[in-house]
Amino acid sequence: MRSFGSALLSSLFLLLMASTSFKCEGFEFREATIESIRQAFDAGELTSRQLVEYYLEQIRLLNPLLRAVIEVSPDALQQADYADRERRSGRRGGVLHGVPVLLKDNIATRGPLNTTAGSLALLGSVVSRDAGVAQRLRRAGAVILGKASLSEWAHFRSFSAPSGWCARSGQGRNPYRLSADPCGSSSGSAIAAAANMAAVTLGMETDGSIICPSSANSVVGIKPTVGLTSRAGVIPISPRQDTVGPICRTVSDAVEVLEVIVGYDLRDRATLEAIKYIPKGGYKQFLKVEGLKGKRLGILRKAFFNFPTGSVEAQVFEEHFRTMRKRGAILLDNLEIPNFNEINSIGGIAEEIALEAEFKLSLKSYLSELTYSPVRSLADVIAFNDRHKVEEKVDEYGQDVFLSAENTTGIGPGETKAIHLLKELSKGLERLMMEKTLDAIVAAATLDTSVSNVLAIGGYPGITVPAGYGKSGVPFGVSFGGLRGSEPKLIEISYAFEQATLVRKPPSYLSE
Known part of the structure; x- marks a missing residue:
């Protein structure tokens, strides 16, 4: 990161401070929450246009350095103006009315934005x-x-490609220490949330892709129970393990977004x-300051x-741990x-076998539904990459996972055995939680x-909350995990922990 030079970083920091300290009728944009935005809207202190303009300016200033955003919507200001007109007329579109959202670039949107998983192969494809x-x-x-950047193809193209890199936007950078790993694959979503480029972002996880970038960028990530949020229209890896979830700066914001995106979709069985x-009355009712009281938490110490x-x-x-005990939690240590x-x-071997076969089949299904696409199969994508080796850095990063996946021939006996093994292995967490009557595990x-592989193979949920900053300034988090459908307990625990510790601080943009 030395190539940026201290002078450039200083200039950037000054620009950042000038931008983030800007106020509109007393409204503080920096670190704004959904609730503070909503209150400012209601009080007439803020418009959606002003909010969108602020985030677009943040992206303009910071994205050349952080590479967190692949593209912004050309009609974002029009959307904001429409929300403002609705508000003036007394109409509301819902709990996120007028609030800007960045989506990971494997979540399809109809209209002017591309959906490419960070790859040039899908540039220009059209979703229905x-x-x-x-x-x-x-x-x-x-x-x-x-659209937020990501590790290309959700980090499923190559074992050697770095986290946060994709051909469309380049290398994403951790805003706390630019040389640190931003983690993947929802790296852009986490970077953008941390750096105040949007109030809300969405990520997608197959194994670690929400949990890891959230912890590395000091934000809150919710990995929902598989099936709680629809995967329809999301560039897939595995229907068994894929799940879409919010990445925000606070637990309450992430829970507000979760409440919006859960529910039945006839396109996702x-x-x-x-x-x-899904609890009657939604998830916000579990945002309890005293949520740690009486909770039995298993500390996976070793x-x-x-x-x-x-x-x-x-x-x-x-x-x-002392704080958790003071707040009434019962800690079962050394589990x-x-x-x-x-x-x-x-x-790990079984997961690789299953995911490669599932990816090839699922990708073909996704591509078949596109109104237009330059590629229609994994073989087409591999061939595209070979024709564009320089832009896709094929000689440097390869596409070994793609090649291995292409060699699969469906869900045969080997894949079926691997999937069965994963189901059996997932019962280990179930046994531990039942034997110890745990409300959550802590890692x-x-x-x-990361506990992501344990949660991934069973389709289990997890919430990651900022926990601290290492000697070099790189953030780390704490994950609370549970069995399928345990989001209410996890929300109580994570919110109470967050409110008791208030660890998160804005990025420092350290260069080395």
């Missing part, structure tokens, strides 16, 4: 309709501001089963808190998922440590 979650956002009145988990004695992380988490080693070893979320 919005993704299910995008439809729900629009019905709630949200302004679709643009998994939502039919998962709607039974696997996820193995920090050097005296390290920043070790000290921070011990303090967090282990009984088959954790198997999940990490043979489970550190760092660039090197």
Whole structure:
């Protein structure tokens, strides 16, 4: 990152401060929440146009450095003006009325924005309709501001490509320390939320793609139970594991967005089963300051808190555990998922086998539904990359995962065996939680440590909340996980933890 030079970084920082300190009739844009935006709208202190203009300016100033946004919507200001006219006439479009949202670039939107998973191969493709979650956002009145960058193809093209890189926007950078890993694949969504480029962003996770970037960029990420949010119109990897969730700066904002995007979608059969988990009265009722009281939390010490004695992380988490106890939580320390080693070893192999076959089939299905597309199969995408080696950095990063997936021939005996094994391995967490009557498990979320694979194979939910900052200034988080449908308890726990600790601080943009 030295190539940017200290002078450029200083200038950028001054521009940033000038922008983020700007106020409109007493409204503070920097770190604004959905609730503060809504109150300012209601008081007549802020318009949607002013808010969109602010975020567009943030993107203009910061995106050349952070590469968090692939493109902004050319009609974002028109959407904002429409929301303002509705507000003046006394009509409202929903709880996100006039609030700008950035979507990960694998979530389809009908209209001027591309949906490409960060790849040049899908540039110019045309979707027939919005993704299910995008439809729900629009019905709630949200302004679709643009598309966030990501690790290309949701980090499923190559093992060697770095997190946060895609051909369309380049290398995404962590706003806390520019040389640090922003983590993937929903890196752009997390970077943008952290750097105040939007009030709300959406990510998608197959295994770690919301949890990891949220922790690395000091924001809140909710990985919902698989099927709780629709995957229709989302460029897929696996129908077993894919799930769309919010990435925001606060738990309350993320919960507001979750409440908007959950629900049945006839284009996604998994939502039919998962709607039974949606609580009557929604999720906001679980935003309780006293939410830790009486909760039985399993601390997965050995696997996820193995920090050097005296390290920043070790000290921070011990303090967090004390805080949880003071707030009434019952901590069951030194617990282990009984088959954790198997999940990490043979489970990783089985997951790879299953995901590659599922990706090839699911991608073909997604591409077949496009009104127009330059590619119609995984083989077409591989051939495109070979023809555009320089732009897609094929010689540097390769496409080994694609090639391996292309060699699959459907869900045969080997894939079926792998999927069955993953189902069996997922029961390890179920056994632990039932035997210890746990409300949630607790794990550190760092660039090197994540509970994502445990949650991924069972379709389980998790919420990651900022927990601290390492010696180098790089953020780390804490993840609360549970069984399918346990979002209400996880929201109570994560919100109470957040309010008791208030760890998050705005980015520092350190260069080295």
